[in-house]
Each structure stands twice: as structure tokens, then as C-alpha cells.
Amino acid sequence: MRSVLIANPKGGAGKTTLATNLTGYFANAGESVTLCDLDRQQSSLRWMAFRDPAVPPITGHFAATQMLVSLPKEPDWVVLDAPAGLQGYKLSDYLRLVDKVVIPVVPSIFDMAATEDFLISIRQEMRGRKNAVGIVAMRVDPRTRAAAMLEEFLTHFDLPILSYIRNTQNYVNVAAGGLSIFDTPRSKYKKDIEQWNSLLQWLKD
Numbered sequence: 001m002r003s004v005l006i007a008n009p010k011g012g013a014g015k016t017t018l019a020t021n022l023t024g025y026f027a028n029a030g031e032s033v034t035l036c037d038l039d040r041q042q043s044s045l046r047w048m049a050f051r052d053p054a055v056p057p058i059t060g061h062f063a064a065t066q067m068l069v070s071l072p073k074e075p076d077w078v079v080l081d082a083p084a085g086l087q088g089y090k091l092s093d094y095l096r097l098v099d100k101v102v103i104p105v106v107p108s109i110f111d112m113a114a115t116e117d118f119l120i121s122i123r124q125e126m127r128g129r130k131n132a133v134g135i136v137a138m139r140v141d142p143r144t145r146a147a148a149m150l151e152e153f154l155t156h157f158d159l160p161i162l163s164y165i166r167n168t169q170n171y172v173n174v175a176a177g178g179l180s181i182f183d184t185p186r187s188k189y190k191k192d193i194e195q196w197n198s199l200l201q202w203l204k205d
């Protein structure tokens with residue numbers, strides 16, 4: 001079993017979008033995958049409830065009301081979708097449980113400011129664990145000024161940008177049907193799927 005926590009204390013950063021699409025990817029790659037929803041809002045589990053039984057299955061696990069002391073061992077992958085505001089001892093406990101942490105960051109001054117303290121504590125807690133933390137630049141085109149701003153911001157934390165995910169209604173549309181961009185490999189998702197390659201490679205390394 002390998003595990004990844006998707007976290008950022010800022011609401012709406014793209015945690016559930018990353019978590020649901022990531023589990024969709026693993027399911028379509030023939031791997032068994034459990035999606036642990038740590039959020040009381042249960043967005044991930046609601047998404048799963050819409051999922052067509054004909055597409056590759058994902059197991060759901062609701063874990064928002066009590067602390068997870070261990071992760072299920074049976075699946076190939078466990079993906080944890082964190083709630084907004086996750087910090088302090090709860091964050092520390094999850095960091096101890098997982099192999100990797102992926103942090104979606106939207107390159108706006110509001111999002112970056114709200115994420116700063118979180119990145120400082122993650123760096124501190126994960127020191128000594130090589131290649132365990134990475135950033136996903138969310139809703140951004142890498143050629144823009146916003147992307148350059150994010151890159152400059154991240155130089156202070158020495159964390160890699162694993163992928164740039166563009167802003168597109170494709171994510172909104174697939175989510176509405178309990179799907180990921182990997183469940184419906186139509187040509188219109190080709191560009192989006194390509195953007196995930198470097199993140200997926202990093203997770204498997």
C-alpha cells in the first residue's frame with residue numbers, strides 16, 4: 001500500500017479535485033484504491049456516490065469524525081482528501097501516516113498568503129523525508145505571470161512544482177457525474193491528462 005495526503009488549509013484550493021481525479025486514475029490503471037474523506041463536508045464521498053457502477057471502482061472511507069490511527073493495508077493506493085483548515089496536531093498525525101503529500105496551490109496572492117504558514121510547518125515536519133512533498137499549481141497556465149509569481153513564492157520553501165493543472169470546466173463537468181478525466185478518455189481531455197503525467201510519475205517513484 002502507498003498513500004498520499006492532499007492538503008492545503010485554504011478552502012477551494014483544489015484538494016477534492018486532485019483527490020477524486022487521482023483515485024480515478026489509479027482505478028483506471030487497474031490498481032485498487034481507497035479514497036479517505038477527512039472532510040466533514042464529504043465532497044469526495046458525494047462524488048463517489050454519483051459514480052456509475054460500470055466504471056472502475058473506488059472504495060470510499062469516511063474519516064472526518066474520528067482520528068485515523070492507521071490506513072487500510074489492502075489497497076494498492078490510499079488517497080486522503082483533507083479538509084480546509086487542517087493544521088496542528090491533526091496535520092502532524094496525518095503526515096506520520098502517509099508516504100507523500102501533495103499540496104494544490106492556486107497562484108493568487110490570497111491563496112499563497114493563506115498557505116505560507118502551512119508550507120513552513122510541512123517543511124519542518126517532513127524534513128529528512130526525501131521527495132515526500134510536492135506542489136501542484138492549480139488553475140494556471142505555466143506561461144503566465146501568475147505561474148512566475150508562484151514559482152518565486154515557492155523558492156522560499158524549496159518545494160518542487162510537480163504539475164501545472166489548467167483552469168477548465170472539464171473538471172467541473174466530470175465531477176458532476178462522479179467521474180474523473182481518466183474515466184472518460186475523450187479527445188477533449190487529452191491535454192488535461194498530459195498535465196498529470198509528471199505528478200503521477202513522482203507519486204510512483
Ligand SMILES: Nc1ncnc2c1ncn2[C@@H]1O[C@H](COP(=O)(O)OP(=O)(O)OP(=O)(O)O)[C@@H](O)[C@H]1O
Pocket residue numbers: 010011012013014015016017018039043082083084138139165166167168169171172175
Ligand atoms: N483546474 C480547475 N479548473 C476549473 N475548476 C476547478 C479546477 N480545480 C478545481 N476547480 C473547481 O474549484 C472548486 C473548488 O475545488 P475543490 O472542491 O477541489 O477544492 P477543495 O480544496 O477541495 O475545497 P474545500 O477546501 O472546500 O474542500 C470546485 O468547484 C472545483 O470544481
Ligand SMILES: [Mg+2]
Pocket residue numbers: 015016017039043081082083
Ligand atoms: Mg474539498
